[in-house]
Each structure stands twice: as C-alpha cells, then as structure tokens.
Amino acid sequence: xxxxxxxxxxxxxxxxxxxxxxxxxxxxxxxxxxxxxxxxxxxxxxxxxxxxxxxxxxxxxxxxxxxxxxxxxxxxxxxxxxxxxxxxxxxxxxxxxxxxxxxxxxxxxxxxxxxxxxxxxxxxxxxxxxxxxxxxxxxxxxxxxxxxxxxxxxxxxxxxxxxxxxxxxxxxxxxxxxxxxxxxxxxxxxxxxxxxxxxxxxxxxxxxxxxxxxxxxxxxxxxxxxxxxxxxxxxxxxxxxxxxxxxxxxxxxxxxxxxxxxxxxxxxxxxxxxxxxxxxxxxxxxxxxxxxxxxxxxxxxxxxxxxx
Amino acid sequence: xxxxxxxxxxxxxxxxxxxxxxxxxxxxxxxxxxxxxxxxxxxxxxxxxxxxxxxxxxxxxxxxxxxxxxxxxxxxxxxxxxxxxxxxxxxxxxxxxxxxxxxxxxxxxxxxxxxxxxxxxxxxxxxxxxxxxxxxxxxxxxxxxxxxxxxxxxxxxxxxxxxxxxxxxxxxxxxxxxxxxxxxxxxxxxxxxxxxxxxxxxxxxxxxxxxxxxxxxxxxxxxxxxxxxxxxxxxxxxxxxxxxxxxxxxxxxxxxxxxxxxxxxxxxxxxxxx
Numbered sequence: 262x263x264x265x266x267x268x269x270x271x272x273x274x275x276x277x278x279x280x281x282x283x284x285x286x287x288x289x290x291x292x293x294x295x296x297x298x299x300x301x302x303x304x305x306x307x308x309x310x311x312x313x314x315x316x317x318x319x320x321x322x323x324x325x326x327x328x329x330x331x332x333x334x335x336x337x338x339x340x341x342x343x344x345x346x347x348x349x350x351x352x353x354x355x356x357x358x359x360x361x362x363x364x365x366x367x368x369x370x371x372x373x374x375x376x377x378x379x380x381x382x383x384x385x386x387x388x389x390x391x392x393x394x395x396x397x398x399x400x401x402x403x404x405x406x407x408x409x410x411x412x413x414x415x416x417x418x419x420x421x422x423x424x425x426x427x428x429x430x431x432x433x434x435x436x437x438x439x440x441x442x443x444x445x446x447x448x449x450x451x452x453x454x455x456x457x458x459x460x461x462x463x464x465x466x467x468x469x470x471x472x473x474x475x476x477x478x479x480x481x482x483x484x485x486x487x488x489x490x491x492x493x494x495x496x497x498x499x500x501x502x503x504x505x506x507x508x509x510x511x512x513x514x515x516x517x518x519x520x521x522x523x524x525x526x527x528x529x530x531x532x533x534x535x536x537x538x539x540x541x542x543x544x545x546x547x548x549x550x551x552x553x554x555x556x557x558x559x560x561x562x563x564x565x566x567x568x569x
Numbered sequence: 570x571x572x573x574x575x576x577x578x579x580x581x582x583x584x585x586x587x588x589x590x591x592x593x594x595x596x597x598x599x600x601x602x603x604x605x606x607x608x609x610x611x612x613x614x615x616x617x618x619x620x621x622x623x624x625x626x627x628x629x630x631x632x633x634x635x636x637x638x639x640x641x642x643x644x645x646x647x648x649x650x651x652x653x654x655x656x657x658x659x660x661x662x663x664x665x666x667x668x669x670x671x672x673x674x675x676x677x678x679x680x681x682x683x684x685x686x687x688x689x690x691x692x693x694x695x696x697x698x699x700x701x702x703x704x705x706x707x708x709x710x711x712x713x714x715x716x717x718x719x720x721x722x723x724x725x726x727x728x729x730x731x732x733x734x735x736x737x738x739x740x741x742x743x744x745x746x747x748x749x750x751x752x753x754x755x756x757x758x759x760x761x762x763x764x765x766x767x768x769x770x771x772x773x774x775x776x777x778x779x780x781x782x783x784x785x786x787x788x789x790x791x792x793x794x795x796x797x798x799x800x801x802x803x804x805x806x807x808x809x810x811x812x813x814x815x816x817x818x819x820x821x822x823x824x825x826x827x828x829x830x831x832x833x834x835x836x837x838x839x840x841x842x843x
Contacts, residue, residue: 310688311681312842327688331590338685346607346679353606354682360599361591361686401682 292455333405391418667756758830
C-alpha cells in the first residue's frame with residue numbers, strides 16, 4: 262500500500278510534481294502513465310526517500326520509507342538501470358546490496374537464476390546491454406523479497422521474451438497480494454500489464470481509475486460507414502446530437518448513433534453500404550485525449566515543405 | 570538467456586527470520602564487499618606498496634654515504650626517513666582513491682542503490698570511512714614494515730644499525746600509516762561533498778600540493794605559518810618527529826581537517842536529493 266498526500270516537488274521555478282494524491286493498493290498492478298517529464302520518476306524517487314518532497318508526504322505501508330527497519334524487505338525498486346557501479350560484477354553488486362540486510366549469497370544466486378543472469382553474473386556491469394542492466398535492476402528489486410515493488414519503465418530495452426517474462430512476473434507477484442507500481446509512457450504496455458492506471462500530466466494526477474474505465478471514459482465510440490451514397494446517408498442521419506465527419510467522399514465517421522440504427526436507416530431508404538463498423542477507442546486514444554493539454558514537450562509535425 | 574526460471578521462485582526460500590533488517594555490521598560488510606570488488610582499490614593499494622618499498626630501496630642505496638656510522642635513536646630516525654620517503658607520493662594515490670570510493674558511486678548512480686538500502690544515509694558514509702581507513706592503515710603499515718626489513722641489510726652495510734626492537738621505531742611506522750588514513754579521509758570528505766570524480770581529485774590534490782606551495786611563495790609570515798598547517802605538511806609530524814608539531818599536535822591538526830570535510834559531507838549528504 263502506497264499513499265501519497267498532496268505530494269509536491271519543485272526544482273527552482275519548475276514544478277515536477279504538483280499536489281499529487283493517490284493510493285496504490287496491494288494485489289493489483291498499478292500503472293503510472295504519463296508523457297516524458299510528467300513527474301512519474303520524481304514521484305517514484307520520493308516514495309523511496311531519494312528526493313525530499315517540497316511539501317506533502319508519501320508513505321509505504323503506513324510509514325515513511327526511511328522509518329522502515331528493513332527497507333529492502335519492504336520495498337524493492339528499479340528506478341533506472343544505471344543505479345549500479347559499472348566497475349563491479351553483477352554478483353558482487355547484489356552481494357553488497359544484500360549484505361546491508363544480512364541477505365547472503367544463497368538469495369543472491371536465487372535472484373540471478375530468476376532473472377536469467379547466470380551466464381554474466383561474474384562479469385563487470387559496465388559491459389552489460391540495456392536489457393541485461395534491466396534484468397539486474399529487477400534482480401536487485403526482488404533481492405529482499407519485498408511486499409511492494411516499484412519499477413520505472415521496467416521493459417525498456419528488454420527483448421520480446423523478456424517483456425513477456427516481466428509481464429508474467431508482475432501479474433504473479435500481484436496475485437500473491439503484493440503492491441506493484443510500474444511506470445511507462447507506453448499505453449499499449451499498460452493495457453497489457455496493469456489493472457489500474459494513474460495518469461500523470463505536468464505533475465498532476467489527471468486520472469486514477471481501472472484500465473477499463475480509462476478506456477471507456479476518455480474515448481469516443483463511433484461508427485465507420487462506407488457507401489457510394491454517403492452524402493445522402495449523412496443528410497438522413499443528421500440530428501442535433503449526431504456528429505458526422507467525412508473521411509473521404511464515400512466514408513463517414515458517425516458518432517452518437519449506433520451501427521444498428523445506421524443500418525436500418527440505410528435499408529429503409531434503399532442505400533447501398535460497403536462497410537459498417539463500430540470503432541471503440543483504444544487506451545492509446547484515451548491517453549492522448551487526456552494528456553493533450555498536459556504534454557510538456559510538444560513536437561511539431563514535420564510537413565513535406567519542412568523536409569524539403 | 571533463453572531459459573528463465575518460473576516466477577514462482579520470487580517467493581524467497583533463502584531469507585530466514587534471523588537475517589531480517591538493517592544492521593551496523595551488515596552495512597560494514599556491504600562496504601567491505603564494495604571496496605574489495607573494484608579494480609581501482611587493488612590498483613591503488615598495489616601502487617602504494619610498490620612505491621613504499623621501491624622508494625625505500627632506492628633511497629637506501631643512494632643515501633648510505635649520508636648517514637655514516639650511527640646507532641640508537643639516530644639510526645631509528647635514519648630508518649624512518651628511508652622507509653617513509655614514499656609517503657610523499659603515496660598520499661597522492663590515497664587521495665585519489667579516497668575521492669573515488671565515494672564519487673564513483675555518484676558518477677555511476679550506485680549511490681541511489683546504496684541509499685535505498687540504507688535510507689538514513691549517514692551509516693553508509695560512516696561505514697565507508699571505517700572500512701577504507703582500516704584497509705589503508707593495514708596496507709600502509711605492512712608496506713612500510715616490509716620496506717624496513719628489505720632496506721635493513723642495505724643500511725646495516727652502510728653502518729646504520731637500526732634496532733627493530735626499538736619501540737619508537739614502531740610508533741613512527743604507526744604514525745606513517747595514520748598519516749595516509751587521515752589524507753584518505755580528507756579526500757573522502759571532499760569527494761562526498763563535490764560528488765564528482767574530476768572535481769574531487771582536483772580539489773583534493775589542490776589542497777595537498779598546490780595550497781602549501783602557493784602559501785610558501787607568499788612573502789608573509791602568516792602565509793608560511795598557514796602552509797605548515799596544511800594536511801600534507803602538518804601530517805608529516807605524525808611520522809617525522811622534531812618538526813613544527815609534536816606527533817600528538819599533528820594528529821589533532823589532521824583530525825581537525827578530517828572533521829571539517831567529513832562533517833560538511835555528512836550535512837550535505839543528509840540534505841541533498843540523491
């Protein structure tokens with residue numbers, strides 16, 4: 262259980278996290294979703310006491326992180342793959358980390374096996390690929406067998422097999438009743454892994470709901486109709502609460518009317534239909550809609566003129 | 570990488586109830602594993618041993634005419650000056666290592682792992698200082714003692730009869746090892762304050778080499794006095810007796826320097842975001 266209350270972090274003039282309040286519950290995978298610079302990583306660093314909140318507070322299982330007598334058994338965190346001395350071997354890194362809590366080499370070997378690092382455990386971390394670094398970070402997070410896991414972009418740099426493994430591992434750990442918080446800016450990944458999503462935009466919590474709700478609430482369901490008599494069909498469907506946009510001469514996107522109604526209207530007026538499809542909004546669309554105004558770094562679309 | 574264990578293994582079978590929780594001995598052991606598992610440690614200590622013994626042999630071979638037929642306290646002083654001549658270079662090596670021990674953690678991001686394991690932070694600095702001090706003390710003392718026994722026959726051949734059973738001889742040696750420990754701790758404090766390897770090494774060598782040189786050049790009595798108080802100068806009083814400071818005064822001056830830098834580092838470490 263992670264509880265944040267009005268959590269705020271300012272760096273000079275810039276507000277990285279702005280009065281964020283949320284609760285991460287056990288037994289579920291909770292996703293922290295947001296564009297780059299939205300405050301996800303800063304929030305995670307504050308949870309494990311690396312950054313001091315400007316105001317507000319965050320507690321893990323009812324206590325501040327620093328108050329726990331065995332922090333590694335309480336919380337395991339992968340903040341970034343680079344939190345490891347590059348001159349040390351993976352085995353020695355884990356051994357030194359575990360030693361603080363009296364965790365010995367048997368457990369170190371266990372997490373090395375678990376993350377598939379047996380072949381490189383004796384090698385210096387500096388030569389690791391991004392994916393191996395992530396695996397080592399996950400091994401370090403699991404070292405103390407913690408009740409709560411915090412993972413910042415855990416699938417970054419992993420191969421497809423690794424991605425599947427992380428997904429399975431997180432679901433399994435959540436099923437054991439642990440609290441899992443992971444961040445990502447990949448909405449598709451969240452849709453696959455998370456049960457509950459907290460959306461961050463410019464440091465604020467802009468949505469906090471189960472995955473299904475986020476998809477339903479943010480996205481509009483529309484019907485795509487294709488017909489040689491599209492113009493006539495559009496005229497027949499026109500109503501105050503119906504929105505019709507025309508993608509091309511013969512294709513319409515209709516919102517506010519069901520596919521069944523449109524089919525009925527077409528049949529009773531003898532109009533030919535080539536396509537009639539209900540389009541449900543994806544998590545991706547919902548997310549873009551939610552964060553449209555909250556993106557810190559806007560990109561400009563590159564027009565052909567610019568390219569030339 | 571193709572066979573991954575089943576997630577079920579995440580539930581540990583190797584953490585027993587007795588090993589739960591942070592402890593001082595655990596943090597010390599952790600810092601010892603960290604120190605011995607880096608190549609820079611072995612390189613630095615290796616260089617210290619080589620310099621200490623090599624310089625002593627060189628010095629004893631070239632300086633035999635200088636001493637003449639001496640024994641007793643004079644011979645002890647001669648043996649000390651021969652075996653401690655390498656410390657002038659050894660202090661630079663230990664200064665670099667002292668900075669690296671902590672700045673390496675900041676440069677690589679390791680410090681975040683260290684602070685997540687020990688969120689109160691200061692025990693990490695304390696354990697680092699203790700482990701690094703003990704290692705430096707042992708390595709320096711052993712290399713000086715070896716240097717003494719290697720150069721003893723050479724000096725004896727030139728008429729210097731240094732008695733290994735002279736208690737003050739060993740006090741000198743302990744003072745020499747303490748000197749490098751103090752230099753190492755000052756550098757550790759500088760490294761933890763600046764959190765950067767190049768910056769820390771520059772500041773540390775600046776304090777040891779540049780500061781006394783500049784102060785000596787300034788034509789004023791206060792500048793010369795101050796030059797005598799810099800760590801590299803005052804610290805010599807720990808092993809080369811009869812200078813400006815008595816050994817115990819030299820120790821107090823060095824402890825003062827250590828206190829200033831370690832205390833600054835501790836306050837900032839506690840306060841700053843990692």
